[in-house]
Amino acid sequence: MTNSFQNKAPLLEVDRLSVDYGLKGNSLRAIDGVSFVLRAGEAVALVGESGSGKTTTAMAIAGLLSPNARVSEGVVRYRGERLPIDDDAAMRPHRWSETSVVFQGAMNALNPVHRIVKQIAEPCMLKLGMSRAEATARAKELLELVGIPADRGAAYPHELSGGMRQRVMIAMALACRPSIIIGDEPTTALDVITQAQILKLLGELRSQLNLALILITHDLSVVAECCDRVMIMYSGRIVEDGTVAEIFADPKHPYTKLLIDSIPNPANGKKMIRPIPGDPPNLVNRPSGCAFHPRCPSAMAVCTTEVPSLDKFGQGRVACHLHQSLQNKVTVHA
Amino acid sequence: MASTQIGSGTSQHIGRIITRAIVTLVMVATLNFILFRIIPGDPASLLLGGARSSVTAEQMVAQQQNWGLDRPLFPDQVVDYLWATLHGDLGFSFKFRGRQVTDLILERLPATIALVGVAQLIAIAVGVMLGLYAGWRRGRAVDHIATGASLALYSTPSFWLGMILIVIFSTTLGWLPGYGAYSPGATIGSLGWLPDYLRHLALPVTAVALGLIGQYVVVARAAMSEVVTEDYMVTARAKGLTNGQMLMRHAFRNAMLPVVTLITLNLGYVVAGAITVEAVFAWPGIGGLTVEALNARDYPVLQGIFLLLGASIVVANLLADVAYGLLDPRVR
Numbered sequence: 255m256t257n258s259f260q261n262k263a264p265l266l267e268v269d270r271l272s273v274d275y276g277l278k279g280n281s282l283r284a285i286d287g288v289s290f291v292l293r294a295g296e297a298v299a300l301v302g303e304s305g306s307g308k309t310t311t312a313m314a315i316a317g318l319l320s321p322n323a324r325v326s327e328g329v330v331r332y333r334g335e336r337l338p339i340d341d342d343a344a345m346r347p348h349r350w351s352e353t354s355v356v357f358q359g360a361m362n363a364l365n366p367v368h369r370i371v372k373q374i375a376e377p378c379m380l381k382l383g384m385s386r387a388e389a390t391a392r393a394k395e396l397l398e399l400v401g402i403p404a405d406r407g408a409a410y411p412h413e414l415s416g417g418m419r420q421r422v423m424i425a426m427a428l429a430c431r432p433s434i435i436i437g438d439e440p441t442t443a444l445d446v447i448t449q450a451q452i453l454k455l456l457g458e459l460r461s462q463l464n465l466a467l468i469l470i471t472h473d474l475s476v477v478a479e480c481c482d483r484v485m486i487m488y489s490g491r492i493v494e495d496g497t498v499a500e501i502f503a504d505p506k507h508p509y510t511k512l513l514i515d516s517i518p519n520p521a522n523g524k525k526m527i528r529p530i531p532g533d534p535p536n537l538v539n540r541p542s543g544c545a546f547h548p549r550c551p552s553a554m555a556v557c558t559t560e561v562p563s564l565d566k567f568g569q570g571r572v573a574c575h576l577h578q579s580l581q582n583k584v585t586v587h588a
Numbered sequence: 589m590a591s592t593q594i595g596s597g598t599s600q601h602i603g604r605i606i607t608r609a610i611v612t613l614v615m616v617a618t619l620n621f622i623l624f625r626i627i628p629g630d631p632a633s634l635l636l637g638g639a640r641s642s643v644t645a646e647q648m649v650a651q652q653q654n655w656g657l658d659r660p661l662f663p664d665q666v667v668d669y670l671w672a673t674l675h676g677d678l679g680f681s682f683k684f685r686g687r688q689v690t691d692l693i694l695e696r697l698p699a700t701i702a703l704v705g706v707a708q709l710i711a712i713a714v715g716v717m718l719g720l721y722a723g724w725r726r727g728r729a730v731d732h733i734a735t736g737a738s739l740a741l742y743s744t745p746s747f748w749l750g751m752i753l754i755v756i757f758s759t760t761l762g763w764l765p766g767y768g769a770y771s772p773g774a775t776i777g778s779l780g781w782l783p784d785y786l787r788h789l790a791l792p793v794t795a796v797a798l799g800l801i802g803q804y805v806v807v808a809r810a811a812m813s814e815v816v817t818e819d820y821m822v823t824a825r826a827k828g829l830t831n832g833q834m835l836m837r838h839a840f841r842n843a844m845l846p847v848v849t850l851i852t853l854n855l856g857y858v859v860a861g862a863i864t865v866e867a868v869f870a871w872p873g874i875g876g877l878t879v880e881a882l883n884a885r886d887y888p889v890l891q892g893i894f895l896l897l898g899a900s901i902v903v904a905n906l907l908a909d910v911a912y913g914l915l916d917p918r919v920r
Contacts (some may be wrong), residue, residue, distance in 0.1 A: 278907065316826060318825060318826055345837075346828045346830065347828070349825075349826055349827065349828035349830045350826065350827045351812045351828065352824065354827075355823075357819060357823055357826075358819075359824065362818055362819040362820060363819045363820055363822070363823045364820055364823070365820040365823075365824075365842070366820070366842070366916070366917070366918055367841050367842055367915065367916060367917060376829075376837070377828065380827075380828070380829065380833065381827075381828055410917040410918070412918045413917075420652050425822075426827075497824075550602045558624070565919065
């Protein structure tokens with residue numbers, strides 16, 4: 255299956271982006287040379303375990319890095335122009351108008367002392383210059399759009415269920431008609447049924463409003479429902495990038511294979527999950543070469559010394575010496 | 589429809605709080621009655637000067653009958669006491685013979701309210717603003733200075749601060765009076781009375797306010813530095829709000845929740861919150877009256893002051909609950 259977005263102009267280009275966190279004199283590289291392109295209307299999932307750099311990548315794109323983070327290399331371009339992602343004040347006009355974030359609304363992302371309609375109307379007033387009445391009217395429309403009756407707008411966040419709060423969060427993210435929505439584990443704290451409803455809603459809104467979506471998750475199984483493409487991250491680097499169909503049917507990277515194997519699938523008679531052996535890598539003291547080599551069942555000598563580059567492979571990209579040697583042979587013999 | 593539900597929720601909430609406060613007040617009054625009945629010493633003998641030897645048994649019995657002390661404590665005396673208290677009758681003082689306790693307390697109350705009230709207003713204005721700002725800029729120089737100074741002030745006894753202030757500004761520099769509320773010969777309402785009163789007020793107010801400022805800075809700073817790490821502040825930043833908008837629209841009200849509770853609880857101490865400072869400055873307020881009554885074993889006056897203190901703390905708690913409910917929708 256080909257990616258139908260490949261011919262469109264890039265909306266967002268992330269080019270060799272590296273971010274370091276300062277830690278008491280030490281510094282820790284959270285993401286290391288991340289590059290990818292997002293096109294208008296495309297839905298991409300960033301998948302990885304805790305500490306893989308998926309959240310740092312997303313927060314960097316939104317210009318929401320914490321004060322102890324530093325962009326040490328690379329650029330992010332939006333519609334061809336460089337984004338000042340490390341300048342808090344300069345990023346302000348971009349925020350919410352172009353890129354908005356759906357946080358884990360089920361947790362504490364909504365202000366507990368304000369009515370939800372006010373919180374949705376706020377960016378309309380501050381960023382779009384609407385009057386209070388116009389902003390309130392828009393907030394009510396948005397509530398209806400995400401399936402909440404407009405008169406529930408008078409409720410406070412604690413009066414709503416986790417799924418409702420997540421819907422409010424989505425309505426809020428749509429307020430200024432952005433082109434990109436980043437979903438930061440938007441369904442993590444929800445039960446499976448609500449999770450499916452929220453993902454369905456995100457998918458519907460995306461096609462209805464032609465939104466590009468970056469979905470951050472550690473759960474590969476939620477990806478299939480609403481994404482076109484998946485990027486697998488490990489230890490701050492993208493290790494594989496491909497369409498959903500490709501990744502599930504024919505994973506290239508050994509880590510991706512193990513990730514897919516770890517999803518329980520009773521339909522295949524596979525009732526037990528297979529955990530990935532070993533521990534997540536230490537980011538302060540990252541393993542040499544390919545960071546996955548200590549846990550990799552197919553590790554070779556070269557994997558311990560050389561970092562594999564993320565090269566085009568088939569429809570997608572993969573960073574693995576296994577496939578680089580294969581491809582090199584192909585080019586040599588051709 | 590949603591708004592009427594919320595409205596009735598609020599009034600139900602306030603109704604519950606008031607009912608609880610009334611029950612507490614009756615219990616405070618009853619405990620106060622019991623407390624002064626289990627203290628050793630017979631009120632009848634104290635009334636007769638305490639010199640038991642020179643009093644005949646007949647005089648003693650007559651005295652007891654006269655004051656109803658021969659009747660059982662329960663229910664007769666308790667009911668009498670509660671009934672009289674409800675009508676503002678707190679009995680007679682031993683020391684200030686024949687004077688009504690209620691009158692004595694009302695006479696001294698304005699001086700204490702002036703002292704602690706002014707100190708509270710200053711401390712709230714300075715301490716809350718400074719604390720919120722330090723919390724907003726936590727980790728910066730402003731935060732370290734404000735927090736350090738506040739902890740020092742908070743942990744210093746205010747009567748000791750008062751003595752130091754007297755030594756510096758009264759004894760050594762001679763700028764301000766360090767004793768009493770008026771200069772000799774000043775009459776209330778006369779020309780120059782108010783400036784004179786304010787000059788006398790300056791040092792004790794400073795002593796009380798400095799300790800309170802420390803308290804407010806510590807609480808406001810803690811509240812604000814917790815709020816700035818909350819997820820909804822990240823949401824506010826992501827929404828493209830400026831730092832000022834984040835502070836005023838999202839951080840301020842959440843950080844004020846514990847501060848408002850502290851302010852209203854402190855209101856309870858306005859009537860009797862400065863006993864030691866009043867003693868140091870010979871301030872003619874409730875604190876001074878407490879010390880005088882203690883020295884003279886003037887139980888009815890002490891009983892009255894205890895009741896006043898208990899009642900004002902109950903009322904302050906009631907106000908704190910109501911204020912919190914108005915500010916924080918989660919407790920309604």
